[in-house]
Amino acid sequence: MAATAPVSEPTSRISALADVLDDLAANFPNIAVLAPSVETIAYLDDAATRRARGDAASGPAVAFPATTEEVQEVVRAAARHGVTIVPRGAGTGLSGGASATAAQLVISTERLDRIVEVAPLDEVAVVEPGVLNAALNEHLAAWGLFYAPDPASYEISTIGGNVATNAGGLRCAKYGVTRESVLALDVVLADGELITVGHRSIKGVTGLDLVSLFVGSEGVLGIVVRVTVRLRPIPVARRTVSAFFDTTAAGASALSAITRSSVRPAVIEFLDGRTLANIDQHRGTDLRIRGGSLLLIELDGYGIDEQFTDLRDALEAVGGRVTQETDAAGQALWALRRGGRGFDERSWFAGGDIAVPKSRIPDVYAALPELEHRFGVEIGAVAHAGDGNLHPVITKPIPDGADPLVPPAELHEASDELARLALSLGGTVSGEHGIGTVKRELAALELSSRSREAQLAVKAAFDPFDVLNPGKAL
Template sequence: MPTELAAHASSTPFAGSAPAATAGSGSAPFAGSETAGRLQRVIGDLASELPQLELRVPSVETREYAVDASTRTRLANLDLGPAVAFPVSAEEVQAVVRAAARHGVAVVPRGAGSGLAGGATADQEQLVVSTERLNRIVEVSPLDEVAVVEPGVINADLNRHLEPYGLFYAPDPASWDISSIGGNIATNAGGLRCAKYGVTRESILALDVVLADGSLVHVGHRSIKGVTGLDLVSVFVGSEGILGIVVAATVRLRPVPVARRTVSAFFESTAAGADALSAITRSTVRPSVVELFDSRTLENIDQHTGSTLTARGGALLLIELDGYGIDEQSADLRAALEAVGGLVTEESVEDGEALWELRRSGRGFDPAEWFAGGDIAVPKSRIPEMFAHFPVVEERFGVTIGAVAHAGDGNLHPIVTLRMPEGADPSVVPPQLHDAASALAQFALELGGTVSGEHGIGSSKLDLAALELSDRNRAAQHAIKRALDPAALFNPGKAI
């Protein structure tokens, strides 16, 4: 789901600081600027202090670490990537941060690089701290219903590890088989099931964090409840790497539900499907997942996978129920949706799995189209208005818009596309893609929503964040940033 890609690349060019000359010789490829010299001294210090630490100097090979999943198109324009450290322990993270702080070199924390807002982008004068090797599942306690994990653990790997215990970790971003728990924490990742189980924040009980002075601090508690002092866990969750580096997390687990069932409901149009959401809200059923596919998305999936969804209707609500009384839940849901014109099917296990697979990876991107993604969220009742606004924006900017929505919590992922004229340069993205995505975000704000439901602000959406947050709000955020990272060591220019 590589959203937020092409358009933002055009509006926020990577590496705003002047690129350091061209690639030089192996020993000092980044010589030249004063910043580069400082990075070189950090590398020198670490080589002698931590000879066992895997540390890569800025090179062609480290360019992968300059971008995230939404900014990969920038790779073509890069000569060198950043320096990258791969610590394997909290102590190594502390030593790396201390060395960087000593020489005033910016540190960019990085999880699996699957982010969709440019939160982990880095330039060749910065030091990326990758948490890839901090990937141990330290403990699973079925009776406390917690696990202690390092940040580099992949979300899906944790869930596979939990299967024999009959437990699961609820936050399930669509990227769960490639994204790490640390990255999920950094973005306060959402996903499909959050309407019922909450976002990442609701599943994090405690964190070990390396702060900008290199100190290691434990925040939160292993008990479910705890209110001693300010809620520092929530300060770090969603902070996109600007306040510290998480080196361990105590996460909350839940028992696998006694039953799960997939229900599909097709409607004749996008509008009818969006309107039907309020029928679920008025009912007593609270599904674990409610995904709304609009007409364009169904067409897109059919085109790219050979599925025949559009033959069943013009919009799809794909719903997962779980827990006790699944038949009763299903009957109440069916009654609610049929009353508003839905064609309701209780799917078999196989058909249900096929539909969820289409949800996760069915959408395709035509190489002859430019595209830009979004991550807006609105109050649940305003979803129909949001979809109804797509044609307005399409007409205004001459683009095409389709969306799938985590409708249970009001979070939409619109994709704006524009067909390239014959012979166009794919890397020169016309401004109307970004403008259309921005117009959608502004309309979400008018509806009482937000410009980012779950992907974060990163480096790509600072302009949109400025539309949402008041000056005083932003001043408060910057004050907290300065309080915890006075030298602006961590992930400068991101998130706030």
């Protein structure tokens, strides 16, 4: 996330982009388009790169197709003029996957926002990619159904963006990530052709699993224009349980007690001492009085009292102070968890997204004090503990007069060191946010050269001229 100096684009590329817009205006005047201007500057970035960008004079061109056919025509026009394409949902991504240059054509899915069908007895819904995750679930509530993947951004991120990043979230320990909830996709390929992969049945093994290949591919293989998702019944009961521990280490170690038990909560979030202190400081709460770390758990489904008993026994045996929260108190705690770590303007900030095998979560927390000391930073971390996914937040106060857009190298060195730690523990450098532009170097640490070669060969099989989201993900 180093600041991006404004790059002046080669004239030939700017003029090719103008040709695409002329082409579209002449042949497809109904397709909404924004020419490069100050108005489109927001489309240069997603949530990962926005903070780091300096002043820009102009943004990319942006097309807003409203139908599959319009997406196809935009892709074909771009191909005719050799212009590269950046597919974009809501731009809430955390890895730069939707960032663009001023010479690129952004294809926004904002107008592809129809919930096409809900089929409760098939437990599927068919949606366009621009539908917000939360909007789908609001719509489904009337049927007693829900769509399980719930990235923290669920109120502002789109199903299409969730598919592009194979988004996770809080509930995926029990219900799986986005990939486990996608049955079929309509995808516009780099040459403008439309392909349908998957099926409306829950199961199916005809040919290679191209659905899974597209899910998480960050727009480099095609543009998703329709998604058939799997739905689930809203559980008969949900209950929030908190368990406070004296220290971060004690809480992190307690996670294995859940694994040893028979209970598999829908959500297991772990908040370390620094995160609790942060929340107390910014939100006026007094969580630190209750303990030095917090396991915040949601149980759901049948037998919730039996589940609670087994969970409480498991956690009390390792020193937890376990409370069955009231609905109101539970909701307040979840709101703190989801919104607690607001961006602090007075600090440089680097976020992480590592994942490790479940039993190694304590090793990550144990390493943080030494990393803080070595790099002169502060590190707190929440964990989607049920699946070993940690989101470290590395901060350092900005001294007076320093450029907020130019964080010191130590932030990224600490972040890289955490990624290396995750790899050494058998984990990954990206649990759920994706690679985009900002994590390509980390990805290179993880993937062998042969593995990377295989990925590039697959990319070339779908997009030989590297038209779709070049430079991302791979």
